[in-house]
Amino acid sequence: MTRCIRVPKREGETARSALVAENMLDLDAKIRSEGDFLIIPIRGESFRDYETVDTETEVQEHHPSDYREVAEVPENLKGLLPSSFDVVGDIAMIKVPDELIDYKQPIGDALIRVNKNIRAVFHDYGVKGDFRIRELEKIAGEGGSETIHKEFGVKLYTDPCKVYFNPRLSSERSRIASLVKDGEIVIDMFAGVAPFGTVICRNANPKIVYSIDLNPAAEEYAKLNAEKNHISNLITMTGDSSKVVYDLPMADRVIMNLPQIADRFLGFAMDRMNNGAVAHMYKIIERAEFPSFCKNLEEEMKAKGFDIRIDSSELKTYSPTMSVYSMDIHKD
Numbered sequence: 267m268t269r270c271i272r273v274p275k276r277e278g279e280t281a282r283s284a285l286v287a288e289n290m291l292d293l294d295a296k297i298r299s300e301g302d303f304l305i306i307p308i309r310g311e312s313f314r315d316y317e318t319v320d321t322e323t324e325v326q327e328h329h330p331s332d333y334r335e336v337a338e339v340p341e342n343l344k345g346l347l348p349s350s351f352d353v354v355g356d357i358a359m360i361k362v363p364d365e366l367i368d369y370k371q372p373i374g375d376a377l378i379r380v381n382k383n384i385r386a387v388f389h390d391y392g393v394k395g396d397f398r399i400r401e402l403e404k405i406a407g408e409g410g411s412e413t414i415h416k417e418f419g420v421k422l423y424t425d426p427c428k429v430y431f432n433p434r435l436s437s438e439r440s441r442i443a444s445l446v447k448d449g450e451i452v453i454d455m456f457a458g459v460a461p462f463g464t465v466i467c468r469n470a471n472p473k474i475v476y477s478i479d480l481n482p483a484a485e486e487y488a489k490l491n492a493e494k495n496h497i498s499n500l501i502t503m504t505g506d507s508s509k510v511v512y513d514l515p516m517a518d519r520v521i522m523n524l525p526q527i528a529d530r531f532l533g534f535a536m537d538r539m540n541n542g543a544v545a546h547m548y549k550i551i552e553r554a555e556f557p558s559f560c561k562n563l564e565e566e567m568k569a570k571g572f573d574i575r576i577d578s579s580e581l582k583t584y585s586p587t588m589s590v591y592s593m594d595i596h597k598d
């Protein structure tokens with residue numbers, strides 16, 4: 267017998283949501299219909315003023331959607347399981363805390379069991395060096411780290427062991443593609459595998475996108491991505507963008523996704539931007555310091571002879587005190 271409440275159908279969804287919110291819905295038993303009423307299994311004796319009934323119920327098959335429910339780690343360590351992880355194509359990357367390092371394989375297995383689209387799981391030791399490459403160790407699943415990530419109608423070939431790629435910026439890529447006007451010249455100064463360029467070329471109509479990166483592996487993947495997405499106006503280049511930009515035509519739009527230090531390159535970008543052009547720059551910084559950072563940047567550019575106007579928004583939290591900002595820097 268299962269303790270249930272008898273709820274008029276018109277109130278069914280409200281009652282069910284309230285039970286979920288208060289962790290009182292019995293997830294192991296099925297809800298059933300009885301005339302104008304729903305019989306909803308509950309945890310506990312009663313819920314609000316609803317009539318209670320003790321009745322037979324069918325077993326509810328439970329498919330966990332959170333790997334933490336099935337990860338085989340000691341109960342006292344469960345609270346340390348990370349709530350978030352990155353998925354690129356069919357691989358997942360997770361930062362396993364030190365205390366759980368002996369359980370990294372069961373954690374990887376749990377991610378695969380719960381997320382059917384994940385083929386392999388890697389422990390993420392963090393991003394390192396000028397190329398911002400992740401140090402990864404496979405902890406579960408099959409095959410290597412090369413994968414195909416899909417977003418906004420494009421296929422992005424990448425290998426997080428060889429080149430930086432951030433799946434969390436897909437909305438930004440779509441936003442910027444929506445701003446690109448027909449015939450624009452776009453320069454991506456820190457392009458990686460060219461996710462910005464590929465999304466822009468497939469969703470807008472630029473004249474040309476130059477995709478620059480210091481890492482030769484990035485150019486290889488950027489070329490592959492242009493080819494696989496049938497793009498002919500994406501030109502890939504390997505080199506230091508502070509120098510390479512001087513070999514390119516003046517730009518209408520520049521993308522600067524090197525969030526730790528992109529501001530050091532803003533003067534080079536401004537040099538190569540038409541009046542009225544926009545630089546899309548990303549910056550990781552202490553939230554308290556962001557207003558003075560913008561002010562200093564305006565003064566620094568003014569001293570170089572550039573009038574700029576900054577529209578910014580906080581993109582996401584980076585740490586308890588830091589955030590990633592998206593800055594649209596207009597050259598007036």
Ligand SMILES: C[S@@+](CC[C@H](N)C(=O)[O-])C[C@H]1O[C@@H](n2cnc3c(N)ncnc32)[C@H](O)[C@@H]1O
Nearest residue numbers: 397430431432456457458479480481506507523
């Ligand atoms: C944060 S990643 C961004 C990659 C890509 N835009 C994305 O969103 O996935 C920064 C990239 O800048 C490249 N990089 C670092 N310094 C550079 C420089 N001076 N010139 C060109 N690329 C550089 C790194 O190799 C890395 O691929």
